[in-house]
Amino acid sequence: MHHWDVIVIGGGHAGTEAAAAAARCGATTSLLTFDPEQIGAMSCNPAIGGLGKGHLVREVDALDGLIARAADAAAIHYRLLNRSKGPAVQGPRIQADRRRYATAIQSQLAAQSNLSILAGEAVALQLAGGRVAGIVLAGGEQIACSAVVLASGTFLGGRIFRGEERETGGRVGERAATQLGRQLRELGLPISRLKTGTPPRLDGRHIDWARLEEQPSDVEPWRMSPLTHGSRLPQLACAITRTTEQTHTIIRDNLDRSPLFTGAIEAGGPRYCPSIEDKIFRFGDRDGHQIFLEPEGLETHLVYPNGLSTSLPADVQQAVIASIPGLERTTIVTAGYAVEYDHVDPRCLAPTLMTRDLPGLYCAGQINGTTGYEEAAAQGLVAGANAALAVLERAPMILQRDQSYIGVMLDDLTLQGITEPYRMLTARAEYRLHLRADNAPTRLHDTGVAAGIIGKPRDDHEQARRKARSAIAEALSDSRTASELGRRGAPVSQDGARRTAGEWLRFPGVTLDHLGIDLAEHEPELVEELILDARYAPYLERQNAEVESMARSDGTPLPAELRYQAIAGLSNEMVERLDTARPATLGEAARIRGITPAAVTAILLHLRRAA
Amino acid sequence: MNDTIYAISSGAPPAAIAVMRLSGPGAFAAVERLAGTLPQPRRASLRTLRAGDEVLDRALVLLFPGPATATGEDLAELHLHGGRAIVRAVSDALAAMPGMRPAEAGEFTRRALFNGRIDLTEAEGLADLLAAETEMQRRAAIRAAEGGIRRLVEQWAARTVQLSALVEAALDHADEDDVSSADSNLAELIAELSREIDGVAARPGSERLRDGVRIVLAGQPNAGKSTLLNALVDRDAAIVSPLAGTTRDRIEVPIMRNGIAYLLIDTAGLNETPADQVEEIGIARARQSIGQADLLLWLNDVPPPAEPVPVLWLNPRSDLPDRDAEPERLSVSALTGEGMAELWQAIEEAVAALLPAPDAVALNQRQRMLASAAASHLRAASSEPDQLLQAERLRAAMRSFHAITGAIDVEAMLDALFGQFCIGK
Known part of the structure; x- marks a missing residue:
């Protein structure tokens, strides 16, 4: 019997990214779907990107994912949202030709080595020794594997509503994955219902x-x-x-x-x-x-x-x-129609998106209570890569809040859980000035390389980009006097100060021309990225200091075996939230909704006493 | 925390009554051993306390079952007659029981904090409350202990969240017309909040209530500073002699008057030509004290220095024949008592502006610094044209509020807090 490293269930935006990422890591991967023709289907809005979501797309792309290239291949309308607002909140968004989008995803998967597509319905997980060992198909066939990524979207227990009509299914005209949903409940995964809808x-x-x-x-x-x-x-x-x-x-x-x-x-x-x-x-x-x-x-x-x-x-x-x-x-x-579907409470997941209580089972996408292709794709990439890395016994790929919107989403989901379908918003990212759509490769490339999910063309491109980046940075570190700028017509006061070009660019109205710097040979996006870095530098420095001090003061680890029930002064509701989310550090605990400063103090003192 | 702690929670004996507090899992068992039977919870009952056959005292006994108590544990109070011998006998009887030990400094409060009964601003208030000696101190501390500061800061934070929400909505949903663009009034609303916080931060702080108002007496050598100090505190706190330069170092005397704590500071005379190195050091310290004064009593014949502190210019030793009254100087004589009542009245008037109003929430220095930081972030936000940076400033203000209530950087707060506890509570 053939054994796969990773089996991905579901061919949507999460499943395809998961399968491709696992395969890029070097794991033998199989993508299982009801209907391979439907791989890459856009169930709802024919658009990719937007505010917050565009950031996710760029981040998945920086980690060599599929979604951005497929979007370009299918784009019939480009629109940069929030053009008038600060660049950190501008959101790239495209309208996609549905058919071309699915085709672009499918051809990227076809070109991926280590990856096979299987048609069929998974009706059960096979377990051995408390961990995932394979899956059972509807016909009874068993397939062995070391990890499963569940990316079943709205198909798990999906029920469609339209007026008085009812239908069982995850998308109109397609059936639901009901049996698997039942098994997950029996295995004790915390499952509840969400709804979403789509227009005519x-x-x-x-x-x-x-x-x-x-x-x-x-x-x-x-x-x-x-x-x-x-x-x-x-x-x-x-x-x-x-x-x-x-x-x-x-x-x-x-x-x-x-x-x-x-x-x-x-x-x-x-x-x-x-x-x-x-x-x-x-x-x-x-x-x-x-x-x-x-x-x-x-x-x-x-x-x-x-x-x-x-x-x-x-x-x-x-x-x-x-x-x-x-x-x-x-x-x-x-x-x-509206569709009501099962989702897993994401607080049962680790930041790798593996279920903590069922090793080898990963969940990604709408099943985790999110909404949107971009959110799904990002989780798929994280779950697929980490499933592969675990099977290959390599270090996991963990993305942090201060590093990426993906990290913000993972942290929010696994720590806070959800009360409504989770959508990315720039307001969720406290390090928003740094987490821009334009600098995703700068932020994430090295993490991707360490995980082994970056292909050669991407790496070549990024290396060239870095070279250009340092050339631009050098040009911006040259200093100029106020009088030099004045001679070139810059609207600056003649205070006799000498500043670097980057510092001068923080002044309203100062342009590269005023500084006598010609960066025309470089990509305009890259030049813009560095100019923004210079403009936001004072804020970014403060944020960096903050990140470091937070890491110091909030880094107190909370042992996995910590019994919150035993800590006096925590309400039942707090104990339940902490038990469900299992925060790794005191800082994480403090961020959980409903956990008061007094409660954090009680936890800290409990730890100190135990030590 | 399996042991049970006890301590006298009222003032030091002797006193009319002394309240012995017990907290912990063994509190009720200990009371039962002393009193024979336990009264109903939350009902004051009279019991005879015994150690073996020996009667210790007849005391009022109160039981509070945890966790809804001040410490979050089973809590008992024994209202003893407040003689030293009785208190010692009951303490000894408790100490002899297994699992019982005297409370350490601040331990009742620490248990309350540990058990999530209070947050940090409340604990800080409690620390001040315990140290409070004057009525004004007590009132300020109790407001903090009851969460007055937390409520104030939470109210600021809630308003900031509202304002942030407006900015964030404009940022994240600008392209949807169902979200109206940010209120044109927004900048003014933010500025208003920042002014309000500045106003509270500019109010006199609670530490003056605790540490006392610093009144510095300064002037030329032999001006009668020490004599006046002794008259003000009504005892011989400083050495007085007719020799110029008798006071060579600072002398600090704490006193209480009309519910206000003062710290009176006598200084070395400001001699232009010091005789030796010791006098030189004394003069340097005098100048330093003047810089830190809340109120300066200036006893020189030359006009007071231009210090940014309130000054009362006195004409001391007004009983001497050569010292005529001058209109801008208050004439006082420690010898005859002339002008002393007027001087105290002038001091109390000057000091009123330095102390928190009796019913206002007073911040301590740490809280005031953070509130000022929040206000300055809000001020910057109100004039920031880039909505993104405006949102950033609002977030920074939120972080300052969280730091006040201890939502972040808990460790540092705790260390600062537990350093200042006294025994018995």
Whole structure:
């Protein structure tokens, strides 16, 4: 019988990154999916990136993942969000041609050595000696392996709701992985329910585009991945419309037919991505909500109305569409729906995404209670790499909060757990000035190299980039006097000061021209990265000092066998949260919601007394 | 913490009553051995305390079952008659029981902290409360011990979170029109909070209540500083002689008057031409004291130095025939008592501005520094045009608030805290 190092269950954004990362590490890897044709499918919005999410995409790319290159290969619309705000919160986002995106993922997987694709349904995990030893397929066939990455998305116990209709499945038209879900419960994994939703898909041929505000693709030639070469696909424009009073009346009149309001769906949904009925119920005073019309591809006429997620009955959805300017004559091709699914409480996971109580089992993506392709991809990469590294008996790849958005997400998930589907936001990252979308390779390349997940083309590119980086850094460390700048027309006061070029760039209005520095031979993105570093330097220095002092004062390790129940003064709720999250250090414990300073003190004193 | 601790928790005997406090798993058993039977929890009952056959005292006995007690453990109080012999006899009887030992300095409070009954600002307040000798000290400390500072800081933090949320919403959801862009009023709201915090931080701190208001007497040699000091404290604290330069070092005398603690400091005369090295050192110390004074009593005939401290310019030894009254100087005579009441009144008026208002929350120096840091971050945030950096400043302010309540850097806080405990609580 064949033995695999790592088997990945699920061919979505988490599963594909997990399989590719495990294989890049050198583990023999198999990707198991219901239907290999569906690998890389975008179940919801045909977009990749955005605020916070774009950062994740760049980080996964810096670790040589798939998502950014696939996004570039399929992009039919580029938009840098927050262009007017500070560069640290700008979010690169693309609209993808669905079919081309899946094809790009599939061809990257096909080119990956050590990786096979298997069609089938895993119905059970096989255990031996308290750890994962293999899986059982629906036909009864057994496959041996040393680690399993579970990336089953919404398919675990998935249930679809649309008005009065119910269906079992993770995506419309596809079945759910019910048996496996049952086994996970029996194994004692903490499982609860979440819900998410998707809007109807429209026939774009009958949308009155001319009446709507157009949102064109960015003319600036930026890409998601620096390894993407060649020209862009033909670019399509998106359009913006709004719901009307009539829309709201229709929805209000039919709230009793929405499973969200009849109580049929009890699970919590994402506050950040509410259904249209939620928005109208909660913000009744608004006269309209924006709807972005996003084309789903170059050859398809399907359009995704972003902002119209709903689980109302199909006939109500049609009436809603007809009440929106520009959409009056269009028809619904696939109706929207809500899906309720099982997820694992991520507090049972280590920062490697391995379940602490079931060695060899890793979880990644929506199963951990997150939402979004980007969040899923990032977890997939971490779980796949770490599963492989553990099997190969190499050091794990741990990403820290001060190093990456991925680290922020892992820390949030494994320490805090979730109360709604977790979406990345830049506000979650306390080291936001440093964690920018533009400097992901600088932050993560060495970690990726140490884990062995960086391929040669990426490494070559990064080495060249580093060379250029130090040349630029050197140019920016040259000093200039105020009078020199004044002669070149810089708006600086003549205080006679001598500063480095980098320091001068912190002054509003000072440009490279004023400094007499020509960096035209270098990539503009790289130059921008260094200019930003210089501009934010005082803040970054303070943050670095903070990181160090935090590491010192919060680094008190909490032993794994620590019994919180035995510490007087902790409420039952605190004991439960601490037992579930198992923080590794006192600092982590202090960050858990509901853990008061008095409680942290009690833990510290308990440790001191025990010592 | 399996042992049970005990200590007299009221003042040192002799006194009308003495409260012996016991805390720990063996507290009730110990009381039972002394009293024979246990009263109902939280009910004061009279019991005869015995060691063997010997009657020790008739005492009021109170039991508080843990964990809802001050220390989080079983807690008992014996209200004894406050004679030294009784207190010693009961202590000896307790010490003879297995698992019982006298409490160490601050141990009751430490157990409360350990058991999560209080947070650090409350523990700091409790430390001050125990050291409090004056009514004003007691009131300030009790406000801290009851969480007044924590509530104040939490309120600032809650408002900062609200303001941060506005900025973060504008940053993370700018492209969604369901999130309105940041309030145009935001900068003003942030500035308002920073002014408010500055106002509290600028208030007189609680350490003056604890350490006493520093009143420095300075002037030329033989101006009568020591004589005046002795008159102010109503005893011979400093050596007085007709010889110039009798006082060669600083003399510090703590006194209490009308509920306020003072530290009166006598200094060497400011001789322009010191006779020897010892006098020179004394003068240097005098100048140092002037710099640290809360209030300067200036006894020189030349006008007082331009120090940034309040000054009362006195005309001392007003009983002497050659010393005529001058309008800008308060005439005082230690000998006749002339002007002494007026001087105390002037001191109390000057000092009122230096002490926390009776019912205001007073911060200690550590808390004040952190609050000022938070206020300056907020001030910077209010004028920052880059929303990203504005958000950064708001976060920095949050970190300062957390440092006050001990949410971060707990170790350092604890060390500072436990250094200043006294026995008995």
